[in-house]
Amino acid sequence: MSDPESIRVLVADDHPVVREGLSALINRQPDMKVVAEAGDGSEAIEQFSLYRPDVALIDLRMRGMDGLHAIRVICRRFPEARLVVLTTFEDNEDVYRALKGGAKGYVVKGASREELLECIRTVRAGKSHIAPGVAARLAEPLSRPGLTEREL
Protein backbone atom coordinates (compact mmCIF):
# COMPACT_ATOMS: atom_id res chain seq x y z
CA MET A 1 0.00 0.00 0.00
CA SER A 2 2.76 2.41 0.92
CA ASP A 3 4.56 1.63 -2.33
CA PRO A 4 6.21 4.94 -3.19
CA GLU A 5 5.62 4.16 -6.86
CA SER A 6 1.86 3.81 -6.54
CA ILE A 7 -0.22 6.34 -8.45
CA ARG A 8 -1.89 8.84 -6.15
CA VAL A 9 -5.38 9.62 -7.46
CA LEU A 10 -8.02 12.25 -6.74
CA VAL A 11 -11.65 11.33 -7.55
CA ALA A 12 -14.19 14.15 -8.03
CA ASP A 13 -17.83 13.21 -8.68
CA ASP A 14 -20.99 14.53 -7.09
CA HIS A 15 -22.80 11.18 -7.02
CA PRO A 16 -21.70 9.54 -3.75
CA VAL A 17 -22.13 5.96 -4.95
CA VAL A 18 -20.30 6.63 -8.20
CA ARG A 19 -17.48 8.32 -6.30
CA GLU A 20 -17.28 5.52 -3.81
CA GLY A 21 -17.41 2.88 -6.55
CA LEU A 22 -14.60 4.53 -8.52
CA SER A 23 -12.47 4.89 -5.40
CA ALA A 24 -13.01 1.27 -4.41
CA LEU A 25 -12.12 0.12 -7.92
CA ILE A 26 -8.93 2.17 -7.94
CA ASN A 27 -7.94 1.11 -4.43
CA ARG A 28 -8.22 -2.53 -5.43
CA GLN A 29 -5.34 -2.02 -7.88
CA PRO A 30 -1.88 -2.74 -6.49
CA ASP A 31 -0.33 0.26 -8.24
CA MET A 32 -2.92 2.93 -7.38
CA LYS A 33 -4.33 4.64 -4.36
CA VAL A 34 -7.07 7.25 -3.93
CA VAL A 35 -5.64 10.02 -1.77
CA ALA A 36 -8.58 12.42 -1.90
CA GLU A 37 -12.22 12.71 -2.98
CA ALA A 38 -14.32 15.72 -3.94
CA GLY A 39 -18.06 16.26 -4.45
CA ASP A 40 -17.94 19.37 -6.64
CA GLY A 41 -15.60 21.62 -8.58
CA SER A 42 -14.46 23.87 -5.80
CA GLU A 43 -13.73 20.88 -3.56
CA ALA A 44 -11.76 19.37 -6.42
CA ILE A 45 -9.60 22.49 -6.64
CA GLU A 46 -9.08 22.49 -2.86
CA GLN A 47 -8.22 18.83 -2.65
CA PHE A 48 -5.94 19.05 -5.66
CA SER A 49 -4.01 21.95 -4.14
CA LEU A 50 -3.77 20.09 -0.85
CA TYR A 51 -2.74 16.62 -2.09
CA ARG A 52 -1.17 17.33 -5.48
CA PRO A 53 -2.23 13.89 -6.79
CA ASP A 54 -0.47 12.24 -9.72
CA VAL A 55 -3.76 11.92 -11.58
CA ALA A 56 -7.16 13.50 -10.93
CA LEU A 57 -10.44 12.07 -12.29
CA ILE A 58 -12.93 14.91 -12.58
CA ASP A 59 -16.59 14.56 -13.50
CA LEU A 60 -17.61 17.22 -16.02
CA ARG A 61 -21.00 17.92 -14.62
CA MET A 62 -21.41 18.46 -10.93
CA ARG A 63 -23.79 20.48 -8.80
CA GLY A 64 -22.25 23.70 -7.63
CA MET A 65 -19.05 24.47 -9.51
CA ASP A 66 -18.85 22.10 -12.46
CA GLY A 67 -15.90 20.03 -13.56
CA LEU A 68 -15.03 22.07 -16.64
CA HIS A 69 -14.49 25.16 -14.55
CA ALA A 70 -12.43 23.21 -12.00
CA ILE A 71 -10.28 21.68 -14.75
CA ARG A 72 -9.51 25.09 -16.19
CA VAL A 73 -8.62 26.54 -12.81
CA ILE A 74 -6.43 23.57 -11.82
CA CYS A 75 -4.60 23.54 -15.16
CA ARG A 76 -3.90 27.25 -14.90
CA ARG A 77 -2.58 26.97 -11.35
CA PHE A 78 -0.72 23.72 -11.88
CA PRO A 79 0.37 23.48 -15.52
CA GLU A 80 1.91 20.05 -14.85
CA ALA A 81 -1.44 18.65 -13.56
CA ARG A 82 -2.55 15.37 -15.11
CA LEU A 83 -6.32 15.42 -15.30
CA VAL A 84 -8.78 12.90 -16.68
CA VAL A 85 -12.30 14.00 -17.62
CA LEU A 86 -15.19 11.78 -16.59
CA THR A 87 -18.24 12.23 -18.76
CA THR A 88 -21.64 10.62 -19.05
CA PHE A 89 -21.97 11.27 -22.77
CA GLU A 90 -19.06 11.14 -25.15
CA ASP A 91 -20.57 13.51 -27.65
CA ASN A 92 -20.34 16.47 -25.39
CA GLU A 93 -18.95 19.83 -26.38
CA ASP A 94 -17.66 20.26 -22.85
CA VAL A 95 -15.36 17.25 -23.28
CA TYR A 96 -13.57 19.13 -26.05
CA ARG A 97 -13.49 22.28 -23.97
CA ALA A 98 -12.01 20.35 -21.06
CA LEU A 99 -9.35 18.77 -23.27
CA LYS A 100 -8.57 22.14 -24.80
CA GLY A 101 -8.47 23.49 -21.26
CA GLY A 102 -5.64 21.14 -20.39
CA ALA A 103 -7.11 17.75 -19.44
CA LYS A 104 -4.97 14.87 -20.70
CA GLY A 105 -7.61 12.22 -21.19
CA TYR A 106 -11.24 11.34 -20.86
CA VAL A 107 -13.25 8.30 -19.92
CA VAL A 108 -16.93 7.76 -20.55
CA LYS A 109 -18.66 6.65 -17.38
CA GLY A 110 -19.71 3.06 -17.70
CA ALA A 111 -16.66 2.17 -19.83
CA SER A 112 -14.89 -1.01 -18.81
CA ARG A 113 -12.72 -0.78 -15.75
CA GLU A 114 -9.74 -1.87 -17.85
CA GLU A 115 -10.14 1.24 -19.96
CA LEU A 116 -10.41 3.49 -16.92
CA LEU A 117 -7.33 1.96 -15.31
CA GLU A 118 -5.36 2.09 -18.54
CA CYS A 119 -6.30 5.74 -18.93
CA ILE A 120 -5.04 6.54 -15.43
CA ARG A 121 -1.75 4.74 -16.10
CA THR A 122 -1.28 6.37 -19.51
CA VAL A 123 -1.93 9.87 -18.22
CA ARG A 124 0.31 9.26 -15.22
CA ALA A 125 3.07 8.32 -17.67
CA GLY A 126 2.75 11.78 -19.19
CA LYS A 127 0.85 10.72 -22.32
CA SER A 128 -2.59 11.62 -23.54
CA HIS A 129 -5.47 9.18 -23.55
CA ILE A 130 -7.76 10.42 -26.26
CA ALA A 131 -9.59 8.39 -28.91
CA PRO A 132 -8.23 9.09 -32.44
CA GLY A 133 -11.51 10.59 -33.69
CA VAL A 134 -11.67 12.94 -30.77
CA ALA A 135 -8.04 13.91 -31.21
CA ALA A 136 -8.71 14.84 -34.83
CA ARG A 137 -11.60 17.00 -33.77
CA LEU A 138 -9.46 18.67 -31.16
CA ALA A 139 -7.25 20.01 -33.91
CA GLU A 140 -10.22 21.92 -35.32
CA PRO A 141 -11.56 25.12 -33.86
CA LEU A 142 -14.53 24.75 -31.51
CA SER A 143 -17.68 24.40 -33.54
CA ARG A 144 -19.85 26.19 -31.07
CA PRO A 145 -19.03 29.36 -29.20
CA GLY A 146 -18.14 28.63 -25.63
CA LEU A 147 -16.36 30.43 -22.87
CA THR A 148 -12.86 31.32 -23.90
CA GLU A 149 -10.05 31.12 -21.40
CA ARG A 150 -10.19 34.87 -21.13
CA GLU A 151 -13.84 34.83 -20.11
CA LEU A 152 -13.11 32.73 -17.08
Added chain:
Amino acid sequence: MGIAIVTQQSPERNREAVLTVGIMNNHGVRVRALVVEDNAADACLLENVLGRIPDAQFETTHVERLDDALASLAVASYDAVLLDLGLPDSQGSDTVTRLRQSQPGVPVVVLTGLDDETVGISAVQLGAQDYLLKGSFTPSALGRSIRYAIERKRAELAVMAQLKEAAIIEERNRIAGEIHDILAQDFVGILLQLEAARELNGKNPEEVARCIQLAEAVARSGLAEARRSVWALCPPELDAEGLVGAVQSFLTRVAVGNPTAIGFSLRGEPYALPNDKALGLLRICQEAVVNALRHAQASKIRVQITYQPSGVDLCVHDNGRGFDPNAHVGGKGFGLISMRERAERMGARIEISGEPGQGTRLTVATRTSPGAREGRTS
Protein backbone atom coordinates in the same frame (compact mmCIF):
# COMPACT_ATOMS: atom_id res chain seq x y z
CA MET B 1 -52.79 53.72 -46.86
CA GLY B 2 -49.89 51.73 -45.57
CA ILE B 3 -51.44 50.00 -42.60
CA ALA B 4 -52.00 46.32 -43.03
CA ILE B 5 -54.89 45.03 -41.06
CA VAL B 6 -54.55 41.51 -39.86
CA THR B 7 -57.18 38.89 -39.53
CA GLN B 8 -57.39 37.13 -36.24
CA GLN B 9 -58.21 33.47 -36.20
CA SER B 10 -58.80 31.39 -33.16
CA PRO B 11 -55.37 30.50 -31.77
CA GLU B 12 -56.63 27.12 -30.62
CA ARG B 13 -57.55 26.17 -34.13
CA ASN B 14 -54.25 26.89 -35.74
CA ARG B 15 -51.38 28.50 -33.95
CA GLU B 16 -49.24 28.66 -37.07
CA ALA B 17 -51.82 30.51 -39.09
CA VAL B 18 -52.78 32.98 -36.43
CA LEU B 19 -52.25 35.95 -38.65
CA THR B 20 -53.09 36.58 -42.22
CA VAL B 21 -53.01 39.90 -43.93
CA GLY B 22 -56.42 41.36 -44.63
CA ILE B 23 -57.73 42.11 -48.04
CA MET B 24 -57.30 45.56 -49.41
CA ASN B 25 -59.70 46.68 -52.11
CA ASN B 26 -60.74 50.01 -53.61
CA HIS B 27 -62.51 50.94 -50.42
CA GLY B 28 -59.49 50.33 -48.27
CA VAL B 29 -59.01 47.63 -45.71
CA ARG B 30 -61.83 45.29 -44.89
CA VAL B 31 -62.35 44.73 -41.20
CA ARG B 32 -64.76 42.32 -39.56
CA ALA B 33 -65.88 43.84 -36.31
CA LEU B 34 -68.13 42.46 -33.59
CA VAL B 35 -70.07 45.19 -31.82
CA VAL B 36 -71.23 44.19 -28.34
CA GLU B 37 -73.65 46.87 -27.19
CA ASP B 38 -77.05 46.53 -25.54
CA ASN B 39 -78.18 50.09 -26.11
CA ALA B 40 -79.79 50.29 -29.55
CA ALA B 41 -79.13 54.01 -29.98
CA ASP B 42 -75.46 53.66 -29.02
CA ALA B 43 -75.08 50.70 -31.37
CA CYS B 44 -76.65 52.61 -34.23
CA LEU B 45 -74.43 55.60 -33.59
CA LEU B 46 -71.35 53.40 -33.49
CA GLU B 47 -72.15 51.64 -36.73
CA ASN B 48 -72.67 55.02 -38.30
CA VAL B 49 -69.22 56.19 -37.17
CA LEU B 50 -67.66 52.93 -38.35
CA GLY B 51 -69.20 53.52 -41.76
CA ARG B 52 -67.42 56.88 -42.02
CA ILE B 53 -63.92 55.66 -41.14
CA PRO B 54 -61.61 56.61 -43.98
CA ASP B 55 -59.71 53.92 -45.90
CA ALA B 56 -61.55 51.05 -44.27
CA GLN B 57 -64.62 49.04 -44.89
CA PHE B 58 -66.29 47.57 -41.84
CA GLU B 59 -68.40 44.47 -41.83
CA THR B 60 -70.11 44.60 -38.49
CA THR B 61 -72.07 42.06 -36.52
CA HIS B 62 -74.08 43.38 -33.64
CA VAL B 63 -75.00 41.48 -30.47
CA GLU B 64 -76.46 42.75 -27.18
CA ARG B 65 -75.26 40.24 -24.63
CA LEU B 66 -71.84 38.92 -23.67
CA ASP B 67 -72.99 35.30 -23.99
CA ASP B 68 -74.10 36.00 -27.56
CA ALA B 69 -70.74 37.63 -28.26
CA LEU B 70 -68.86 34.60 -26.94
CA ALA B 71 -71.06 32.28 -29.01
CA SER B 72 -70.47 34.39 -32.08
CA LEU B 73 -66.70 34.48 -31.53
CA ALA B 74 -66.66 30.73 -31.12
CA VAL B 75 -67.99 30.11 -34.61
CA ALA B 76 -66.74 33.07 -36.67
CA SER B 77 -63.50 34.99 -36.77
CA TYR B 78 -63.41 38.72 -36.19
CA ASP B 79 -60.62 41.23 -36.58
CA ALA B 80 -61.72 43.19 -33.53
CA VAL B 81 -64.37 43.41 -30.84
CA LEU B 82 -65.92 46.73 -29.81
CA LEU B 83 -67.10 46.08 -26.30
CA ASP B 84 -69.54 47.96 -24.09
CA LEU B 85 -68.92 47.07 -20.46
CA GLY B 86 -72.45 47.36 -19.07
CA LEU B 87 -74.36 44.48 -20.61
CA PRO B 88 -77.48 42.66 -19.40
CA ASP B 89 -75.47 39.55 -18.52
CA SER B 90 -72.16 41.09 -17.48
CA GLN B 91 -71.07 44.30 -15.83
CA GLY B 92 -67.88 46.35 -15.64
CA SER B 93 -64.41 44.88 -15.80
CA ASP B 94 -65.80 41.35 -15.47
CA THR B 95 -66.97 41.73 -19.05
CA VAL B 96 -63.38 42.19 -20.23
CA THR B 97 -62.10 39.34 -18.09
CA ARG B 98 -64.69 36.88 -19.33
CA LEU B 99 -64.20 37.82 -22.95
CA ARG B 100 -60.45 37.51 -22.61
CA GLN B 101 -60.64 34.18 -20.84
CA SER B 102 -62.86 32.77 -23.54
CA GLN B 103 -61.13 34.41 -26.52
CA PRO B 104 -57.62 35.44 -25.54
CA GLY B 105 -56.58 36.00 -29.14
CA VAL B 106 -59.01 38.65 -30.29
CA PRO B 107 -58.24 42.39 -30.12
CA VAL B 108 -60.67 44.32 -27.90
CA VAL B 109 -61.52 48.03 -27.85
CA VAL B 110 -63.66 48.95 -24.85
CA LEU B 111 -66.32 51.59 -25.14
CA THR B 112 -67.25 53.20 -21.90
CA GLY B 113 -70.18 55.50 -21.47
CA LEU B 114 -69.04 56.71 -18.10
CA ASP B 115 -67.00 59.81 -18.25
CA ASP B 116 -64.47 57.99 -16.20
CA GLU B 117 -60.99 57.18 -17.42
CA THR B 118 -60.33 54.70 -14.62
CA VAL B 119 -62.86 52.21 -16.01
CA GLY B 120 -61.09 52.30 -19.37
CA ILE B 121 -57.65 52.05 -17.82
CA SER B 122 -58.61 49.06 -15.72
CA ALA B 123 -60.09 47.43 -18.83
CA VAL B 124 -56.73 47.86 -20.56
CA GLN B 125 -54.95 46.44 -17.51
CA LEU B 126 -57.21 43.41 -17.75
CA GLY B 127 -56.20 42.81 -21.34
CA ALA B 128 -58.22 45.13 -23.59
CA GLN B 129 -56.03 46.82 -26.22
CA ASP B 130 -57.61 50.28 -26.00
CA TYR B 131 -60.62 52.19 -24.68
CA LEU B 132 -62.71 55.05 -25.99
CA LEU B 133 -65.27 57.24 -24.27
CA LYS B 134 -68.60 56.94 -26.05
CA GLY B 135 -69.65 59.95 -28.05
CA SER B 136 -66.25 61.58 -27.86
CA PHE B 137 -64.50 60.02 -30.84
CA THR B 138 -64.31 60.91 -34.49
CA PRO B 139 -64.33 58.30 -37.26
CA SER B 140 -60.60 58.64 -37.75
CA ALA B 141 -59.91 58.29 -34.02
CA LEU B 142 -62.03 55.15 -33.88
CA GLY B 143 -60.35 53.75 -36.99
CA ARG B 144 -56.90 54.40 -35.54
CA SER B 145 -57.84 52.85 -32.23
CA ILE B 146 -59.08 49.67 -33.91
CA ARG B 147 -56.00 49.40 -36.12
CA TYR B 148 -53.65 49.90 -33.20
CA ALA B 149 -55.62 47.35 -31.18
CA ILE B 150 -55.13 44.80 -33.94
CA GLU B 151 -51.43 45.59 -34.26
CA ARG B 152 -50.87 45.45 -30.52
CA LYS B 153 -52.64 42.14 -30.27
CA ARG B 154 -50.56 40.75 -33.08
CA ALA B 155 -47.35 41.82 -31.35
CA GLU B 156 -48.58 40.35 -28.07
CA LEU B 157 -49.38 37.02 -29.69
CA ALA B 158 -45.97 36.92 -31.36
CA VAL B 159 -44.27 37.51 -28.01
CA MET B 160 -46.40 34.85 -26.38
CA ALA B 161 -45.52 32.37 -29.09
CA GLN B 162 -41.84 33.08 -28.48
CA LEU B 163 -42.23 32.73 -24.74
CA LYS B 164 -44.02 29.46 -25.23
CA GLU B 165 -41.25 28.16 -27.41
CA ALA B 166 -38.64 29.26 -24.90
CA ALA B 167 -40.60 27.54 -22.15
CA ILE B 168 -40.76 24.31 -24.15
CA ILE B 169 -37.03 24.40 -24.81
CA GLU B 170 -36.36 25.12 -21.16
CA GLU B 171 -38.60 22.25 -20.12
CA ARG B 172 -36.79 19.90 -22.49
CA ASN B 173 -33.43 20.98 -21.18
CA ARG B 174 -34.66 20.44 -17.66
CA ILE B 175 -35.79 16.91 -18.46
CA ALA B 176 -32.52 16.13 -20.25
CA GLY B 177 -30.64 17.54 -17.28
CA GLU B 178 -32.62 15.39 -14.88
CA ILE B 179 -31.94 12.24 -16.89
CA HIS B 180 -28.28 13.15 -17.10
CA ASP B 181 -27.76 14.18 -13.50
CA ILE B 182 -29.85 11.58 -11.78
CA LEU B 183 -30.77 8.52 -13.81
CA ALA B 184 -27.55 8.15 -15.79
CA GLN B 185 -25.44 8.63 -12.67
CA ASP B 186 -27.48 6.02 -10.83
CA PHE B 187 -26.84 3.54 -13.62
CA VAL B 188 -23.12 4.30 -13.48
CA GLY B 189 -23.19 3.73 -9.72
CA ILE B 190 -24.98 0.39 -10.12
CA LEU B 191 -22.55 -0.68 -12.82
CA LEU B 192 -19.53 0.09 -10.66
CA GLN B 193 -20.92 -1.88 -7.74
CA LEU B 194 -21.82 -4.89 -9.90
CA GLU B 195 -18.40 -4.88 -11.54
CA ALA B 196 -16.81 -4.79 -8.14
CA ALA B 197 -19.01 -7.69 -6.98
CA ARG B 198 -17.97 -9.71 -10.02
CA GLU B 199 -14.32 -8.99 -9.42
CA LEU B 200 -14.49 -9.83 -5.71
CA ASN B 201 -16.62 -12.91 -6.19
CA GLY B 202 -15.10 -15.88 -4.36
CA LYS B 203 -12.53 -13.71 -2.62
CA ASN B 204 -14.46 -11.55 -0.22
CA PRO B 205 -18.11 -12.59 0.29
CA GLU B 206 -18.84 -9.80 2.78
CA GLU B 207 -17.63 -7.14 0.42
CA VAL B 208 -19.59 -8.72 -2.44
CA ALA B 209 -22.76 -8.60 -0.34
CA ARG B 210 -22.12 -4.95 0.46
CA CYS B 211 -21.66 -4.07 -3.23
CA ILE B 212 -24.89 -5.81 -4.17
CA GLN B 213 -26.75 -4.11 -1.36
CA LEU B 214 -25.45 -0.72 -2.49
CA ALA B 215 -26.42 -1.46 -6.10
CA GLU B 216 -29.91 -2.35 -4.90
CA ALA B 217 -30.21 0.86 -2.94
CA VAL B 218 -29.12 2.97 -5.92
CA ALA B 219 -31.50 1.12 -8.25
CA ARG B 220 -34.33 1.76 -5.83
CA SER B 221 -33.59 5.46 -5.50
CA GLY B 222 -33.23 5.73 -9.29
CA LEU B 223 -36.59 4.09 -9.73
CA ALA B 224 -38.16 6.49 -7.24
CA GLU B 225 -36.56 9.37 -9.12
CA ALA B 226 -37.87 8.07 -12.45
CA ARG B 227 -41.36 7.78 -10.97
CA ARG B 228 -41.07 11.30 -9.62
CA SER B 229 -40.03 12.64 -13.03
CA VAL B 230 -42.83 10.85 -14.81
CA TRP B 231 -45.31 12.04 -12.22
CA ALA B 232 -44.08 15.61 -12.65
CA LEU B 233 -44.45 15.38 -16.42
CA CYS B 234 -47.98 14.07 -16.37
CA PRO B 235 -49.54 13.95 -12.94
CA PRO B 236 -52.54 11.73 -12.33
CA GLU B 237 -55.89 13.33 -13.02
CA LEU B 238 -56.36 16.13 -10.57
CA ASP B 239 -60.03 15.34 -10.04
CA ALA B 240 -59.23 12.39 -7.83
CA GLU B 241 -57.63 14.38 -5.07
CA GLY B 242 -58.06 17.97 -6.16
CA LEU B 243 -55.38 20.67 -6.19
CA VAL B 244 -54.73 20.56 -2.44
CA GLY B 245 -54.26 16.79 -2.44
CA ALA B 246 -51.99 16.91 -5.49
CA VAL B 247 -49.83 19.67 -3.98
CA GLN B 248 -49.60 17.82 -0.66
CA SER B 249 -48.67 14.57 -2.34
CA PHE B 250 -46.04 16.37 -4.44
CA LEU B 251 -44.57 17.99 -1.31
CA THR B 252 -44.49 14.64 0.48
CA ARG B 253 -42.61 13.13 -2.45
CA VAL B 254 -39.96 15.84 -2.61
CA ALA B 255 -39.55 15.95 1.16
CA VAL B 256 -38.36 12.34 1.27
CA GLY B 257 -34.65 12.32 2.04
CA ASN B 258 -34.45 16.09 1.85
CA PRO B 259 -33.08 18.08 4.78
CA THR B 260 -35.12 21.17 3.85
CA ALA B 261 -38.24 21.64 6.00
CA ILE B 262 -41.25 21.97 3.71
CA GLY B 263 -44.46 23.27 5.27
CA PHE B 264 -47.93 23.45 3.79
CA SER B 265 -50.91 25.46 4.93
CA LEU B 266 -54.40 25.82 3.57
CA ARG B 267 -56.68 28.78 4.07
CA GLY B 268 -60.34 28.94 3.18
CA GLU B 269 -62.63 26.17 2.04
CA PRO B 270 -61.35 24.33 -1.06
CA TYR B 271 -63.61 24.21 -4.07
CA ALA B 272 -63.25 22.63 -7.49
CA LEU B 273 -61.24 24.62 -10.03
CA PRO B 274 -61.29 24.24 -13.79
CA ASN B 275 -58.67 21.60 -14.61
CA ASP B 276 -56.39 23.96 -16.53
CA LYS B 277 -56.19 26.34 -13.58
CA ALA B 278 -55.63 23.59 -11.04
CA LEU B 279 -52.95 22.03 -13.24
CA GLY B 280 -51.33 25.41 -13.86
CA LEU B 281 -51.13 26.12 -10.13
CA LEU B 282 -49.75 22.65 -9.44
CA ARG B 283 -47.06 23.08 -12.09
CA ILE B 284 -46.03 26.50 -10.85
CA CYS B 285 -45.91 25.14 -7.31
CA GLN B 286 -43.72 22.22 -8.42
CA GLU B 287 -41.40 24.48 -10.35
CA ALA B 288 -41.07 26.98 -7.48
CA VAL B 289 -40.41 24.31 -4.85
CA VAL B 290 -37.87 22.50 -7.03
CA ASN B 291 -36.12 25.81 -7.72
CA ALA B 292 -35.99 26.56 -4.01
CA LEU B 293 -34.53 23.10 -3.31
CA ARG B 294 -32.04 23.16 -6.14
CA HIS B 295 -30.85 26.73 -6.23
CA ALA B 296 -31.87 28.65 -3.14
CA GLN B 297 -30.03 26.62 -0.48
CA ALA B 298 -33.06 27.22 1.72
CA SER B 299 -33.58 25.47 5.04
CA LYS B 300 -37.31 26.19 5.01
CA ILE B 301 -39.92 26.33 2.27
CA ARG B 302 -43.50 27.32 2.97
CA VAL B 303 -46.32 26.63 0.54
CA GLN B 304 -49.68 28.23 1.14
CA ILE B 305 -52.89 27.90 -0.83
CA THR B 306 -55.70 30.34 -0.10
CA TYR B 307 -59.22 29.75 -1.39
CA GLN B 308 -61.19 32.97 -1.61
CA PRO B 309 -64.55 33.48 -3.25
CA SER B 310 -62.82 35.59 -5.90
CA GLY B 311 -60.11 33.06 -6.71
CA VAL B 312 -57.27 30.90 -5.46
CA ASP B 313 -53.86 32.21 -4.43
CA LEU B 314 -50.68 30.20 -4.25
CA CYS B 315 -47.67 31.40 -2.32
CA VAL B 316 -44.26 29.68 -2.19
CA HIS B 317 -41.81 31.29 0.17
CA ASP B 318 -38.30 30.19 1.08
CA ASN B 319 -35.61 31.50 3.39
CA GLY B 320 -32.77 30.79 0.97
CA ARG B 321 -30.21 33.00 -0.64
CA GLY B 322 -32.78 34.79 -2.80
CA PHE B 323 -32.01 36.37 -6.11
CA ASP B 324 -32.56 39.48 -8.13
CA PRO B 325 -35.73 38.75 -10.14
CA ASN B 326 -34.92 41.51 -12.60
CA ALA B 327 -31.66 39.83 -13.46
CA HIS B 328 -33.67 36.98 -14.91
CA VAL B 329 -36.40 38.89 -16.72
CA GLY B 330 -36.66 37.70 -20.28
CA GLY B 331 -33.67 35.57 -19.67
CA LYS B 332 -33.02 32.06 -18.72
CA GLY B 333 -32.79 30.65 -15.31
CA PHE B 334 -34.85 28.90 -12.75
CA GLY B 335 -37.86 28.21 -14.92
CA LEU B 336 -39.09 31.76 -14.56
CA ILE B 337 -40.20 31.93 -18.16
CA SER B 338 -42.27 28.80 -17.93
CA MET B 339 -43.87 29.94 -14.67
CA ARG B 340 -44.73 33.34 -16.10
CA GLU B 341 -45.99 31.77 -19.26
CA ARG B 342 -48.20 29.35 -17.39
CA ALA B 343 -49.61 32.15 -15.26
CA GLU B 344 -50.28 34.24 -18.34
CA ARG B 345 -52.03 31.34 -20.05
CA MET B 346 -54.39 30.84 -17.13
CA GLY B 347 -55.02 34.55 -16.75
CA ALA B 348 -53.36 34.69 -13.35
CA ARG B 349 -51.18 37.38 -11.84
CA ILE B 350 -47.71 36.24 -10.84
CA GLU B 351 -45.27 38.07 -8.60
CA ILE B 352 -41.80 36.91 -7.77
CA SER B 353 -39.92 38.95 -5.26
CA GLY B 354 -36.53 38.32 -3.84
CA GLU B 355 -33.29 40.01 -3.05
CA PRO B 356 -29.94 38.36 -2.78
CA GLY B 357 -29.77 36.89 0.73
CA GLN B 358 -33.40 37.62 1.56
CA GLY B 359 -35.19 34.50 0.37
CA THR B 360 -37.64 34.29 -2.49
CA ARG B 361 -41.40 34.71 -2.48
CA LEU B 362 -43.61 33.72 -5.36
CA THR B 363 -47.33 34.51 -5.43
CA VAL B 364 -49.82 33.52 -8.07
CA ALA B 365 -53.33 34.90 -7.89
CA THR B 366 -56.01 33.33 -10.05
CA ARG B 367 -59.42 34.78 -10.53
CA THR B 368 -62.43 32.51 -10.65
CA SER B 369 -64.91 33.27 -13.34
CA PRO B 370 -68.49 33.40 -12.05
CA GLY B 371 -70.35 30.17 -12.56
CA ALA B 372 -67.19 28.10 -12.50
CA ARG B 373 -67.39 27.69 -8.77
CA GLU B 374 -70.02 25.04 -8.60
CA GLY B 375 -69.09 21.45 -8.19
CA ARG B 376 -67.78 19.27 -5.50
CA THR B 377 -65.34 20.37 -2.94
CA SER B 378 -62.13 18.49 -2.91
